[in-house]
Amino acid sequence: MLKSNLLVKISGDGLKSKIVKEYLRESVKKYSITVITGGGSDINKIFKEKGYEIEFCPLGRITKSLEERQEAKKILEKNQAMLQDEYDSEGICVRVEIPFREIGTVSCPENGDVMVLSAYLGFDKIVIFTKQENVEAKRQWLKKVAEAFCHIEKGELDKIEVRGF
Numbered sequence: 001m002l003k004s005n006l007l008v009k010i011s012g013d014g015l016k017s018k019i020v021k022e023y024l025r026e027s028v029k030k031y032s033i034t035v036i037t038g039g040g041s042d043i044n045k046i047f048k049e050k051g052y053e054i055e056f057c058p059l060g061r062i063t064k065s066l067e068e069r070q071e072a073k074k075i076l077e078k079n080q081a082m083l084q085d086e087y088d089s090e091g092i093c094v095r096v097e098i099p100f101r102e103i104g105t106v107s108c109p110e111n112g113d114v115m116v117l118s119a120y121l122g123f124d125k126i127v128i129f130t131k132q133e134n135v136e137a138k139r140q141w142l143k144k145v146a147e148a149f150c151h152i153e154k155g156e157l158d159k160i161e162v163r164g165f
Contacts, residue, residue: 004124006031008094009112011130012038015079017165020129024092031125033094035087037079038112043072060111069107073100076109113138116160117145125159132164 006027014020015037027033043061047054050071055062063069076098084096099112116126130138139162146157 003032006033007123007126009036009128014165019165035096039075042075072109128162135164138162
């Protein structure tokens with residue numbers, strides 16, 4: 001029998017969280033898991049060091065140059081490799097992906113929470129791990145997203161669970 005699929009988005013600040021790791025260790029018994037890694041705080045740090053402006057819009061961080069997009073991608077790929085190695089070494093069988101797309105010839109960083117929305121129709125269950133103090137704000141954001149898309153269909157994004165670490 002095929003396992004159900006699970007998408008887990010981990011905020012960059014939670015990449016070393018024991019709560020997240022234990023959740024994955026238990027969930028892998030029931031689900032085929034894909035992890036989306038974050039990296040916002042690390043990206044902000046590099047942007048500050050390099051003198052790039054840190055600016056956001058409702059969809060996430062704005063990048064104004066190819067260099068900025070490449071820096072963001074480099075951090076996400078570093079996090080991806082670190083997590084994949086760590087989980088592999090502990091027998092936690094997941095695939096780690098980054099929120100970044102190549103569309104045509106354009107490199108497109110993507111806010112991980114927004115990427116979760118674009119993956120919603122394909123996954124059986126989705127869990128977003130964020131700092132405990134951000135849990136309620138993310139839940140409210142998801143309600144607003146559902147309301148914004150009510151012209152397609154009314155309802156809730158009930159496959160998404162928000163958890164804190």
